[in-house]
Amino acid sequence: MAILSFRKHSLRTRDDRRTPASELTLRQSIYPLCLVTILFFLWGFSYGLLDTLNKHFQNTLHISKARSSGLQAAYFGAYPLASLGHANWILRHFGYKAVFIWGLCLYGLGSLIAWPCLVHRSFGGFCAAIFVIGNGLGSLETAANPYLAVCGPPRYSEIRINLAQAFNAVGTVIAPVLGSYVFFKEVGDNADAIKNVQWVYLAIACFVFLLAVVFYFSTIPEITDADMMFQAQATHVGVAEEPFRKQYRLFHAAFAQFCYTGAQIAIASYFINYAVDTRDNTSSATGAIYLAVAQGCFAVGRFSGSFFMHYVKPRWVFLAYLTCVIIFNSAATTQRQNTGIAMLSLTLFFESVCFPTILALGIRGIGRHTKRGSGWIVAGVSGGAAVPPILGAAADAKVKGTGTAMAVPVCFMLAAWTYAFAVNFVPAYRDTADKTGAATIGIENANRDSEISDSGEEADKGVGTSAEIAA
Numbered sequence: 264m265a266i267l268s269f270r271k272h273s274l275r276t277r278d279d280r281r282t283p284a285s286e287l288t289l290r291q292s293i294y295p296l297c298l299v300t301i302l303f304f305l306w307g308f309s310y311g312l313l314d315t316l317n318k319h320f321q322n323t324l325h326i327s328k329a330r331s332s333g334l335q336a337a338y339f340g341a342y343p344l345a346s347l348g349h350a351n352w353i354l355r356h357f358g359y360k361a362v363f364i365w366g367l368c369l370y371g372l373g374s375l376i377a378w379p380c381l382v383h384r385s386f387g388g389f390c391a392a393i394f395v396i397g398n399g400l401g402s403l404e405t406a407a408n409p410y411l412a413v414c415g416p417p418r419y420s421e422i423r424i425n426l427a428q429a430f431n432a433v434g435t436v437i438a439p440v441l442g443s444y445v446f447f448k449e450v451g452d453n454a455d456a457i458k459n460v461q462w463v464y465l466a467i468a469c470f471v472f473l474l475a476v477v478f479y480f481s482t483i484p485e486i487t488d489a490d491m492m493f494q495a496q497a498t499h500v501g502v503a504e505e506p507f508r509k510q511y512r513l514f515h516a517a518f519a520q521f522c523y524t525g526a527q528i529a530i531a532s533y534f535i536n537y538a539v540d541t542r543d544n545t546s547s548a549t550g551a552i553y554l555a556v557a558q559g560c561f562a563v564g565r566f567s568g569s570f571f572m573h574y575v576k577p578r579w580v581f582l583a584y585l586t587c588v589i590i591f592n593s594a595a596t597t598q599r600q601n602t603g604i605a606m607l608s609l610t611l612f613f614e615s616v617c618f619p620t621i622l623a624l625g626i627r628g629i630g631r632h633t634k635r636g637s638g639w640i641v642a643g644v645s646g647g648a649a650v651p652p653i654l655g656a657a658a659d660a661k662v663k664g665t666g667t668a669m670a671v672p673v674c675f676m677l678a679a680w681t682y683a684f685a686v687n688f689v690p691a692y693r694d695t696a697d698k699t700g701a702a703t704i705g706i707e708n709a710n711r712d713s714e715i716s717d718s719g720e721e722a723d724k725g726v727g728t729s730a731e732i733a734a
Contacts, residue, residue, distance in 0.1 A: 307434025514623025525646025564615025
């Protein structure tokens with residue numbers, strides 16, 4: 264099957280017909296998964312760069328911790344607008360490829376807007392650029408996360424999404440390293456350091472526009488609502504038949520995602536502040552190095568979590584990791600110096616599997632509601648706009664109060680833990696996850712000979728309307 268095709272392409276896909284994509288094998292899913300994984304690195308890099316800029320904007324522009332959280336508010340506040348609005352509409356009416364291209368174009372546009380804002384040191388203008396970038400990345404997450412979860416055998420959905428998210432974590436490591444050794448090393452916290460970042464955003468714009476062209480000409484299978492309904496029925500998960508408003512497991516997952524992501528973003532956003540406030544003689548540049556180490560722990564955690572999921576049910580790995588997050592985050596609120604930084608770094612290590620696993624478990628078995636439902640869970644990322652300002656305000660209330668303020672994310676992690684508990688000990692949650700996890704679709708009797716057209720049109724074999732499939 265050709266990977267790139269230069270013949271006429273269509274970005275519209277019918278959701279009421281089943282395609283061979285419902286039974287993709289591991290081999291058939293490798294190329295599209297690798298291509299989508301590049302997107303995870305891109306938004307990991309963007310997010311890591313934002314965490315580094317947060318502290319340097321405080322120093323360079325002389326703004327408070329609470330005001331600097333406007334970057335996170337603009338970035339993550341755009342997510343529900345994308346995941347519940349324009350990106351989700353495009354996903355349901357056109358398909359995954361169209362959303363990938365749309366998200367990349369918005370990402371590139373926002374990066375171009377950021378360029379002059381950095382030159383003129385306009386914090387408000389840069390927040391506006393970040394809002395556009397957030398819409399682009401929110402669009403990409405709306406499509407990429409569920410695509411990884413459903414592209415290939417259902418049994419390995421959590422492993423696929425955690426491996427791809429590991430490359431997201433690699434991006435979050437590289438960005439602080441660049442900040443410490445390239446942008447801020449020689450010029451410190453002055454205007455020249457901020458201007459240095461303009462070239463990064465220009466390079467990002469060029470790259471993502473080129474990647475959008477690659478996606479347009481690439482052959483990637485489209486997974487329709489009918490495909491997901493087939494998988495749900497093949498695994499005997501009855502909840503897919505329920506109307507969307509009764510998918511309470513999905514809404515619990517979205518709530519958990521909101522609380523967890525808000526806490527994760529708050530911790531990363533103020534990690535440098537935490538290092539400066541709690542460790543003697545620590546500069547912002549040194550704090551960025553500690554952040555890079557912590558993000559390295561985060562990346563290692565995702566690879567380790569994916570490894571453990573080969574041998575232990577993903578829901579158990581999720582419960583163990585999130586429990587450890589609460590333990591070490593709580594310890595970081597009382598410890599100082601190197602011990603406190605070590606506790607917060609371990610918190611990031613165990614945070615690693617939580618976001619992708621909540622999404623993968625949350626959309627298991629919901630059939631034709633998968634595209635719409637994934638938008639709700641991705642919208643939970645908007646917690647990243649709500650929790651950092653609370654932590655920032657708590658830190659501003661006391662001199663060098665970032666350490667004590669880390670109690671704020673602990674509270675939100677406890678709320679997210681309710682979902683980890685439910686998916687392991689409440690039968691309605693646990694049985695749905697286990698039935699899908701035991702599926703042999705794409706492994707036994709796989710549809711190996713089917714060709715998936717790059718336009719997403721239905722193959723002659725195995726095609727039927729959703730009504731026919733239900734019958």
